[in-house]
Amino acid sequence: MLSVPNIKLDHSVSLQVEHLNYAQYDRKQDQFMADEQGNLLLSDHQGQIKYFGELPALDQLNQMIGIQNVKDEVNEFIAIAEMNKKRRDQGLDSSAMTLHSLFLGNPGTGKTTVARILGKILYEKGIIAKQTFVEVSRAELVGEYIGKTAIKTRKVLESALGGVLFIDEAYTLATGGTQDFGSEAINEILKFMEDHRSDIVIIFAGYTDDMEKFLKMNEGLRSRIPNSFMFEDYTPKELVAIGLADLKAKKYRVDATTYTALVEHNFAQDNDHSNGRWIRNLNEQVIRKIAVRLAKNPQADLSQITEQDLIAAQL
Known part of the structure; x- marks a missing residue:
């Protein structure tokens, strides 16, 4: 036709x-x-x-801006897991591979986003049984009194069975020392990991230094979480690319050169270098400046970001 x-x-x-x-x-x-x-x-x-x-999850990962070392490591991680699955399916010996992982890095470096995509990749490749992604922090795992923590933690673990459990700021489980209920949650997680080796993927995320303290809290943690992914901070050039993509997705038009100058200027002046969060916050500031200008001139183009708006957003 x-x-x-x-x-x-x-x-x-x-x-x-x-x-x-x-x-x-x-x-x-x-x-x-x-x-x-x-x-x-x-x-x-x-x-x-x-x-x-929708793009396949692996393509979504590879199209992300920056974090090249993480993308390379995830691709290698998936390749090995996929090869082992194919060997098992064909009745061949395969090396035992634990998928539990550490995601280390500063705020806004994409740890949660990559974890979600990784869960989709593992499901699409048939490496995990369910497209289940459960995201929790200390509050969802730790109870107020002895005995409640184990029940709460086990309930969360069972809800993620067959899929991925993402524990954000996992180091907070170790902040109270050995007498804190966080240690009870860690013990329950370790037992579950041992009992369900092939039925769940657990990703522990947090700041690099704090996660080192977390690993030292229980000697069984490091051996059961062999995969580490280091999320580097974004460069100013990468922040510009993220910011421009964000504005384009929101149907705004802006001169790339003038916008780059704003990002570089504010980045040099600001002590808050929270990566992706920082650039999204900057874009929100720019949008507020647009709103103020449009209030004075309702007939102006709703999608065009002017040089006046960018200057107004400078620190």
Whole structure:
């Protein structure tokens, strides 16, 4: 059929075809052209393929700005897990691989986002059974009195069975010392990890130095969490790219050069270097300046960010 695009594919589909042939078409006669033997005459037209739907999780990860070392490590991590799964499926010996991981880094470096994507990747690759992602912090694990913590923690662990459990700011479980109820939660987690080695992936996230204290709280933690992913701070150039992408997603237009100057200026002046959070907060400041300007001139373009707005957002 004559259509543009010629082929529509969901992003999750892999079109494993070396080449596509297109037949010549006579629009006036409304028919395909053929030679004397009735064989269709081929065109040198290449055609178009349009993809739709959500990108596969691995592509979502690789399209993230910055954190290249994390992306490389996750790709290697997935490749090994996928190979082991294929070997088991074929009845071959496979090395035991524990998927429990540490996500280390400062605020706003993408730890939670990557954890969610990693859960999707593991599910799409058939490495975990469920597309379940449970995100908790100390409050969801630790109770107010002896005995309640184990019950709360076990309930959370069971809810994530077959999927991924993400424990944000996991180091807070170790802040109260050995007499704190946080240690009760850690003991329950360790026991569950041992009893369900292949049925759950637990990701412990937090600041690098604080997580080192967390690992020292129980000698069983380090051996059971062999995978570490270090999330580096974003560079000013990467922050600019994140900020521009955020504004574009919100249907705003801005001059990239002038916006870059604002980001670099404010970054140098500001003590708050919370990475992705910082650039999103800066964009919110810019949007507030737009709102103030539009209040005085309701007929102005709602999508255009002016130099005046950017200057107003300077520190």
